[in-house]
Amino acid sequence: MILSKNLNNVYSDIRGDIYMHALELEKQGHKVLKLNTGNPAAFGFKMPDSIKNRIVADAERALGYCDIKGQECARIAIRNYHYSKGLNNITEDDIFIGNGVSEVAYMIITALIGKDDEVLVPAPCYSLWTNLTFLAGGKVGFYQCDELNGWQPDIESIKKGITANTKALVIINPNNPTGVLYSKEILLEIVDMARKNNLVIISDEIYDRLVLDEKQHISIAALADDVTMITMNGLSKSHCICGLRCGWLCISGIEKEKKILRDALVKIASVRLCSNALMQLVIPDALADSAYTEDMISSNGRLSRQRNAVIEELDKIDGISYVKNSAAFYLFPKLNLKAFGLKSDREFAKKLLDEKHILVIPGSGFNCADNDHFRIVMLPEESELRNAIKSIGDFLRNI
Ligand SMILES: Cc1ncc(COP(=O)(O)O)c(C=O)c1O
Structure with missing residues (x-):
């Protein structure tokens, strides 16, 4: 074999x-x-009661295949959530729901990366992003996060890591494994670097609601409208339902680029028909239930x-x-x-x-x-x- x-x-x-x-x-x-x-x-x-109640109430409504991008009510709730975090140039059409962030991450890497294309990922890094890049036949480049600077991404290291083949730059904010949040200054420098080098920023924000010490999470996509960004989020962690598989991605940036990515993702999403329909129906209630996470x-x-x-x-x-x-x-x-x-x-x-x-x-x-x-x-x-x-x-x- x-x-x-x-x-x-x-x-x-x-x-x-x-x-x-x-x-x-x-x-x-x-x-x-x-x-x-x-x-x-x-x-x-x-699991929060908001989710349990919705699962019981809506089970019969979720038996068929649904919209390949995700049920509209869920995509609207997700859009509103990201609006509230400053992502103003998105519509529900820019959102794709999947069986966890892991699945939508697979979809976006599949769309962007082929043989010899490079993805720049943080070191240390949660292994999802390296593994998906390898599976797509691409190459992984690492930029260092600096422990002496509170594990913030090292901008010089990002600069050095960009090659002619680099297509995407991944940030994980809040970070796994370091548990730190990135500062606005660093995020702005990353945006600048992506703009200059024509990179897509992929921001894995699955922990954005799990922020301690009354600190504020900043979504990098809220900092620029002219750079293509993919914001990843989901309910696994904030609502403690990892096993139920519910995540999404949200495309922001210039409309021309967004459309190219939307069309590619529709192709890829349709290969797997749809994600778990019942878990999509819990999204509006779950996102409205901020008390559970707070x-x-x-x-x-x-x-x-x-x-x-x-x-x-x-x-x-x-x-x-x-x-x-x-x-x-x-x-x-x-x-x-x-x-x-x-x-x-x-x-x-x-x-x-x-x-x-x-x-x-x-x-x-x-x-x-x-x-x-x-x-x-x-x-x-x-x-x-x-x-x-x-x-x-x-x-x-x-x-
Ligand atoms: C940074 C990060 N991204 C994505 C995931 C996977 O999330 P999901 O359960 O939504 O697939 C995890 C899981 O631990 C994670 O730590």
């Missing part, structure tokens, strides 16, 4: 060899704390308490430093490998799993330039998280 060469570099550490080892340990009867995925339902987060992120909400617990416990461990996150479910600490006599983040993650039965993903799994970070998923309840970080401290002290 000869498989496609495009598969050669496709890999996700989130479900990679260390994760497989965790499953083995579970089979042997060990209880493993799996901090590898941002999957709130696995940690007791319940409850998680308020200063005493579950996500804020869990984040605070993580950093309080990390502060007690010598040899670990971190940039305080203000969004999403993630923190990306740095290990002083030398002090612990460790060779790499991967060695750390493997040993931690074997000794303490805690699964974390090493930073190298996110294409972090240095191999001395790991990602913490801050979804378990506060007390469980405190115990987990204390165990990491014990492990490092006794290594």
Whole structure:
């Protein structure tokens, strides 16, 4: 069997060899704390009543195939949501709904990228964007996010990374794995760079409603009308329904370019007929139900308490430093490998799993330039998280 060469570099550490080892340990009867995925339902987060009620009420209305771009009521609600964030030059026709951001991401990369085309992605990066580029036969270029500057994208590194073949630049804001928000100044510089180099900006904003400390998320597409941008969003995280699969993309920019992309995406979307029709019908109620998400992120909400617990416990461990996150479910600490006599983040993650039965993903799994970070998923309840970080401290002290 000869498989496609495009598969050669496709890999996700989130479900990679260390994760497989965790499953083995579970089979042997060990209880493993799996901090590898941002999957709130696995940690007791319940779906909002607004969504549950709509699913029950509308099940019969969602049995047929529907509009390949997505049901109109849902696209209008999405349009209004993005209007409220300053994306003024979009209509419901510029919106495509899919089975999660993952599917619409696949659609836009398929539309833009062919053999030898390049996509510039952040390092560290959630692996969706590298993998989709490889699957399309394209090449991945990395720009660095600078830990010393709060993990903001490094503009010089973006400049250096642009080649004659670069077609798109991906930003993940708020970011996975660092959990930081990008500043307006940096976003404006990225817009400028895309404008000068005729790049499409793809902005993955799936965590935009999960912002802590009363900070504000800025959608890059709200900063310019003349640059083609694809804004990605969905309900997996803000409404804790990852398994129900509901995401969308929104095209903004100059109408001529928007039309070219709309036509391409209609072709691609029609290959898969439509996305889950029932999940589209929940979108208007879900987006109107901001209280559900606000409850998680308020200063005493579950996500804020869990984040605070993580950093309080990390502060007690010598040899670990971190940039305080203000969004999403993630923190990306740095290990002083030398002090612990460790060779790499991967060695750390493997040993931690074997000794303490805690699964974390090493930073190298996110294409972090240095191999001395790991990602913490801050979804378990506060007390469980405190115990987990204390165990990491014990492990490092006794290594
Ligand atoms: C940055 C980022 N984008 C996209 C996704 C996938 O989202 P969805 O569940 O909508 O496919 C994730 C999931 O963890 C993510 O972290």
